[in-house]
Amino acid sequence: MTLAPSELILNKDRSIYHLHLLPEQIADTIITVGDPDRVESVTKHFDTIEFSTQKREFKTQTGSFKGKRLTVISTGIGTDNIDIVLNELDALANIDFETRSIKKELISLNIIRLGTSGSIQQQIPVDSILISKKALGFDALLHFYKNESLRDLAFENAFVEHTNWSPEKSKPYCISANQELFKHFKEENIFSGITATNIGFYGPQGRKLRLKTQDTQMNKKLESFSYSGESITNLEMETSGIYGLSLLLGHKAISINAILANRTKETFSKNPSKIVEDMIVWALDRIAIL
Ligand SMILES: O=P(O)(O)O[C@H]1O[C@H](CO)[C@@H](O)[C@H]1O
Numbered sequence: 517m518t519l520a521p522s523e524l525i526l527n528k529d530r531s532i533y534h535l536h537l538l539p540e541q542i543a544d545t546i547i548t549v550g551d552p553d554r555v556e557s558v559t560k561h562f563d564t565i566e567f568s569t570q571k572r573e574f575k576t577q578t579g580s581f582k583g584k585r586l587t588v589i590s591t592g593i594g595t596d597n598i599d600i601v602l603n604e605l606d607a608l609a610n611i612d613f614e615t616r617s618i619k620k621e622l623i624s625l626n627i628i629r630l631g632t633s634g635s636i637q638q639q640i641p642v643d644s645i646l647i648s649k650k651a652l653g654f655d656a657l658l659h660f661y662k663n664e665s666l667r668d669l670a671f672e673n674a675f676v677e678h679t680n681w682s683p684e685k686s687k688p689y690c691i692s693a694n695q696e697l698f699k700h701f702k703e704e705n706i707f708s709g710i711t712a713t714n715i716g717f718y719g720p721q722g723r724k725l726r727l728k729t730q731d732t733q734m735n736k737k738l739e740s741f742s743y744s745g746e747s748i749t750n751l752e753m754e755t756s757g758i759y760g761l762s763l764l765l766g767h768k769a770i771s772i773n774a775i776l777a778n779r780t781k782e783t784f785s786k787n788p789s790k791i792v793e794d795m796i797v798w799a800l801d802r803i804a805i806l
């Protein structure tokens with residue numbers, strides 16, 4: 517099947533539409549960060565940088581760390597951007613841009629998010645690092661793809677019942693991390709749990725400045741929810757989309773976050789850049805031996 521110009525969109529230089537990348541410019545292991553400025557916070561540790569580009573919020577650098585070729589890309593904020601980044605990275609790896617057709621041999625990328633997040637459990641303090649064992653998506657991204665076989669429907673239904681989830685919102689979807697990557701990164705001093713991915717930073721994460729939220733008890737309900745001994749630990753805005761699309765496309769994904777806020781204790785890190793740097797340094801050493 518040939519992909520039409522309206523579906524697989526290439527720029528004049530044959531790069532993919534939003535990311536502005538050519539297939540040979542990405543590595544098989546990709547680090548995603550939300551903030552474009554965080555790309556260089558990662559690549560400043562590299563031995564060499566072979567390539568840099570930026571279009572909109574999507575900044576990319578490919579280089580080498582301890583002999584391993586890595587690409588670091590910023591996604592900006594939200595799962596709407598994750599739709600673009602994951603589909604375009606997959607196209608770079610698995611679509612032949614000359615014939616505009618899907619390759620016979622598909623590549624599986626390692627996708628590692630190094631993000632920031634807010635904890636909703638007392639015992640997960642600011643300035644800690646957390647790996648997402650599962651993601652619970654409050655965004656609607658995955659509902660636009662055929663996805664039933666990937667989801668933990670029993671978990672989702674228990675959560676909807678516990679929270680009395682409004683039918684006006686999209687149904688939360690629950691997706692697991694890649695188990696191999698989860699085991700590779702999990703360590704004693706690193707927290708793990710279920711990450712809720714939200715479609716906003718304020719109302720959708722229960723923050724109240726001037727506007728009232730639809731359910732003022734939502735964060736308390738998230739904190740008290742437990743299913744098969746597992747709890748929701750933290751809130752951010754990309755992991756569910758990364759886990760869902762990676763599984764659908766045959767890539768391996770893990771999301772690691774520096775905890776900047778503790779919503780239960782109403783605290784925020786006094787030095788957020790330090791824990792983000794600590795996370796980067798720790799994660800790079802684990803990524804180098806993947
Ligand atoms: O720091 P990043 O990776 O952007 O992650 C978190 O920070 C942003 C909100 O401040 C959202 O993208 C959220 O997921």
Ligand SMILES: O=c1cc[nH]c(=O)[nH]1
Pocket residue numbers: 632633634635717721751752753776777
């Ligand atoms: O509370 C927080 C902190 C960082 N990122 C989020 O999305 N929420």
